[in-house]
Amino acid sequence: MSLRGGPPFPGVPGMDWTIHGDKGTIRITSPSVFVQIGYHEMKIEIQDGEGENTETVEIPGDEFDGFKHPARNVGRVYKLFAEGENNCTFEDAVMRHELIAGMYEENGLTEN
Numbered sequence: 001m002s003l004r005g006g007p008p009f010p011g012v013p014g015m016d017w018t019i020h021g022d023k024g025t026i027r028i029t030s031p032s033v034f035v036q037i038g039y040h041e042m043k044i045e046i047q048d049g050e051g052e053n054t055e056t057v058e059i060p061g062d063e064f065d066g067f068k069h070p071a072r073n074v075g076r077v078y079k080l081f082a083e084g085e086n087n088c089t090f091e092d093a094v095m096r097h098e099l100i101a102g103m104y105e106e107n108g109l110t111e112n
Contacts, residue, residue: 013041024048034069 008014013029028035030042044057064075080087104110 022049025051039069040065 008031014031015029015033015035017028019026019028025047027045027047028043029045030039032039035042042059044059045054046057047054062076064072067075077087
C-alpha cells in the first residue's frame with residue numbers, strides 16, 4: 001500500500017487504487033482519497049482474471065449528493081440514526097484500528 005498527500009500529478013486522478021485478487025482486479029479512481037464521501041467523478045471498475053472483460057460498477061446517488069462533501073456523510077449518518085440504525089459500532093472501530101496497526105507493522109513502521 002502506498003498513499004501520498006498533496007496535489008495529484010497532472011492528468012492523474014487524486015486516487016488510483018488497484019486491488020489484485022485471484023479472480024480479477026478492482027480499480028477505484030477518484031479526485032480524492034476520501035472515497036467514503038463520494039465524488040461524481042469516482043469510478044469503480046472490475047476486470048476478470050484473464051483481463052479480457054472490464055465492467056464499470058454503477059455507483060447509486062442519493063438525496064445528499066447536492067450537499068457539500070463533508071455534509072454528505074453527516075446527513076447519511078443522521079438519517080440512519082433517525083431510522084434507528086447504527087452504521088458503526090465500537091467493535092467496528094476496534095477492528096479498523098487493528099487493520100491499520102497491522103498495515104503499519106507489515107511495512108516496518110510504528111503507529112503514531
